[in-house]
Amino acid sequence: MTEYVTRAGLRIAGALAEFVENQALPETGVSADALWAGLAQLLTNFAPRNAALLARRNDLQAKLDAWHKANPGPIADMPGYQAFLREIGYLVPEPAPFQIGTQNVDPEIATMAGPQLVVPALNDRFALNAANARWGSLYDALYGTDALDAPPAQPGGYDAARGAAVIARAKAFLDEAVPLASGKWADLGDPCAGIAIADPAQYAGRSKKGRLFRRHGLHIEVIFDSKHPIGRDDPSGIADVILESALTAIIDLEDSVAAVDAQDKVLGYTNWLGLMRGDLAASFDKGGKIVSRCADPDRIFTAPDGSTLVLPGRSLLFVRNVGHLMTNPAVLMAGGPEAPEGILDALFTALCALHDLRGHDLNGLDPLRNSRAGSIYIVKPKQHGPEECAFTNDLFDAVEDILGLPRHTIKVGLMDEERRTSANLAACIHAVKDRIVFINTGFLDRTGDEMHTAMQAGPMIRKGEMKSANWIAAYEARNVGIGLACGLSGRAQIGKGMWAAPDRMADMMAQKIAHPQSGANTAWVPSPTAATLHALHYHRCDVFAVQKEVARQETPGLDPLLTIPVTPVGHGWSAEEIAQELENNTQGILGYVVRWIDQGIGCSKVPDIHDIGLMEDRATLRISAQHIANWLHHGVVSAEQVDAAFAKMAAKVDGQNAGDPLYEKLTPDSIAYRAARALVFAGLAQPNGYTEPLLHEFRLAKKAAG
Secondary structure (H helix, E strand, C coil), X not given: CCCEEXXXXXXXXXXXXXXXXXXXXXXXXXXXXXXXXXXXXHHHHHHHHHHHHHHHHHHHHHHHHHHHHHCCCCCCCHHHHHHHHHHCCCCCCCCCCCCCCCCCCCHHHHCCCCCEEEEECCCHHHHHHHHHHHEEEHHHHHHCCCCXXXXXXXXXXXXXXXXXXXXXXXXXXXXXXXXXXXXXXXXXXXXXXXXXXXXXHHEEEECXXXXXXXXXXXXXXXXXXXXXXXXXXXXXXXXXXXXXXXCEEEEECCCCCCCCCHHHHHHHHHHHHHHHHCCCEXXXXXXXXEEEEECCCCEEEECCCCCEEEEXXXXXXXXXXXXXXXXXXXXXXXXXXXXXXXXXXXXXXXXXXXXXXXXXXXXXXXXXXXXXCCCEEXXXXXXXXXXXXXXXXXXHHHHXXXXXXXXXXXXXXXXXXXXXXXXXXXXXXXXXXCCEEEEEXXXXXXXXXXXXXXXXXXXXXXXXXXXXXXXXXXXXHHHHHHHHHCCCCCCCEEEEEEXXXXXXXXXXXXXXXXXXXXCCCEEEECCHHHHHXXXXXXXXXXXXXXXXXXXXXXXXXXXXXXXXXXXXXXXXXXXXXXXXXXHHHHHHHHHHHHHHHHHCCCCEEEECXXXXXXXXXXXXXXXXXXXXXXXXXXXXXXXXXXHHHHHHHHHHHXXXXXXXXXXXXXXXXXXXXXXXXXXXXXXXXXXXHCCHXXXXXXXXXXHHCC
16 A cells, blocks of 8 residues: 655655655755645646546547548548538647747757667666667677678677677678778778878777767767677777767656556656666676666867867667656545646656756766756657646746746657647647757557547558558658658757567668668667667768758648548458458457556567567557457447457467566466456547556556465
8 A cells, every 4th residue: 555645735655755855855855745736736737628638539539430420431532521620629720831930959969960869768778778878889789799790700709700790790881971082991001090081070089999080960989909709800900980970868657567556656766866866776686696777977188279179978868758648646635636647747857857957966086967958858748739748847947936947948849649749749849849859750650540539430451551651651651741740850869660580680771771771860679789880870871961851841731741541441351361360369469458557668679470580569559459459440340250360369478478587477367468458348438549548557456365
């Protein structure tokens, strides 16, 4: 049972009160009385508005359901459909042309282009890995992945043949990114004699063992060390090539975590506070040895003019709060209802970030700063339309007032992942125009919302066909085009989604260059290694030059965006195709949910039906659950077929997890199995098709059961 204490008329979970008062508040200049009184006022002012926005979602969905029941199938009258959407307020008028006014934005967000990591806040080691992923070894990234087109490394220590292929590939990259005045990097002689590059402006400085270069705003450090095991056999003593990799990272309290109570929330807040203070540390067992990890220091170079050049040693960190939907028992309001979790996140994550803004000095050392521009970066997901964005803007205003911060210190990253947001994107940006630093597409959540919004229209196309649907292409292009029209270039990030297969780096290298080529100055990657490899794309593609070209192109209109991906009358799928789709979805649901419910793992590499490891989170779960719910509702599959697929795939998931000592087998009576079934059979009733209400319910039941 959770123990509560009373503060300013609120009941606060003891663990949260202890964290706030004894860890987060000291050295911020904010008193405990002011903080709790501020929270009480926040909840008084914003909890009713939050509830009204959720009721508005439900009202719109009811009207959409009725319209699609009366007009089933693909949209036959697009002008009439859009008129209906405007009549009910789903579509709002476009704002007059405007430019965002965001100020005090760090260059990693505003003027640089590079990879972005997303990691769960509840795992201190992962959080530190992300913070330290600013710099990565190209040699290591190539040696250990299939990104290198060469035979895999042979077991038993260092494989010299594989190493030679790595070195050749890395030097070929240097020839492309930092060409020499004459000859190739493979033919470079003694570096002490000097390195003449074709464009001297690319030379950025030197360290004790390295030479620093710059291309498209990203740094490359070539390490020379003739005593190093690699450098001693290299003709010019090159021991490694270090790339500036993950410029930014998102410490996630949302889709990638299983946080259902005060205990979980405090763990996430504690890790975020440690990152903002610069003192987060993690120890773990690696190969029988205890390894400790902390935040990397800044990197010091001597600039070409002899001055000292300091480059950040860590990724610039965002924190992703939860959306508007869920409440959390960490705080109980007057009368007993749980507080909206998004309001709690806004206040407590900003409070933690005060330590960064105050320049917290750790043990007399130079502080490990996050934002050198003096901003707090919060990503706000799962917002539906400009009303909800305006709510977030007002909420952040109020948090700034409680913490004594200048207006718009808190910046917002807007996830363009819900249909009503992408259809009204300019109006959403306008609602947060003086604090926005980020718009990002999320294919899976956006697809889940597409399915639930038009649930009554008919059977959705197969999940694998979604990526080639017309609405997806329009959605991705509009995110860039509208962002550029609103002035985000040079002031904010325009982002793209995750590469979900961390073991398939060759495929990533072939496909993910499309993101910078589309004009996106960041895109999500699943690991620090993937960030180093994806950085190669930003050396090859000058994103800001691409943005200038894209800005001159016509942005797709609403017609393709609002084209619903349902099949015509008579779907035409064979029994085998239906079974394949059903088993693919049920296996993915079970494989993810069993870890979420039983072990509290919100994101991990989960084997798919073909035993390929994919990064799964609640967004992938939402689309799989909604897809089966849609087919079940329209009679493509029966309840008996769904249950048979769950039973068959439970055995497969059990086998895939046989090596996990913490794994509990799936049985029809197990809490995880019942949660997975509920996500499908109660899928139509879930608000906007979200998985959180059921996941929280069953996870809390699992915790209560011990």
